[in-house]
Amino acid sequence: MASQHAESCQEVFALLSAYLDLELPPDACAEVEAHLADCAPCVEFAESLRKTVDLCRRYQPAELPGPLGQQARDNLLEAYQKMLAGRKTT
Ligand SMILES: [Zn+2]
Numbered sequence: 709m710a711s712q713h714a715e716s717c718q719e720v721f722a723l724l725s726a727y728l729d730l731e732l733p734p735d736a737c738a739e740v741e742a743h744l745a746d747c748a749p750c751v752e753f754a755e756s757l758r759k760t761v762d763l764c765r766r767y768q769p770a771e772l773p774g775p776l777g778q779q780a781r782d783n784l785l786e787a788y789q790k791m792l793a794g795r796k797t798t
Contacts, residue, residue: 714792716743720750721788725781728754728761749795753788760784 720743726732727740744751760780 717747717750717792718788720744720747721753721785724750724754724757725761725784728758749791753791757784 720740723732723736723740727737732740744754
C-alpha cells in the first residue's frame with residue numbers, strides 16, 4: 709500500500725508542474741487536488757514548488773511565463789524522490 713501510494717505521488721509530481729503552470733486540464737487538476745488533500749508530503753512539495761515558480765516569475769518579469777526548464781524539473785524530481793525515500797526509511 710505504501711509503495712502504491714509512492715507511485716501515485718510520482719504521478720502527481722508529474723502533474724504538479726503543469727498544475728502550477730495552470731496548464732492542467734480541470735479533470736487532472738481535480739485529481740491532483742484530491743491527492744493533495746490526503747498527502748501531506750505532496751502538499752509541502754507543492755507549496756515549495758509553487759514558491760519556486762512564483763519566485764522565478766517575480767524575478768524574471770521580462771521572460772515569457774512558460775514551463776519550468778528541464779534542469780529545474782530534474783532538480784525538483786530529485787528533491788522529491790529524496791523526500792519520498794527519506795519518509796520510507798525505517
Ligand atoms: Zn503524495
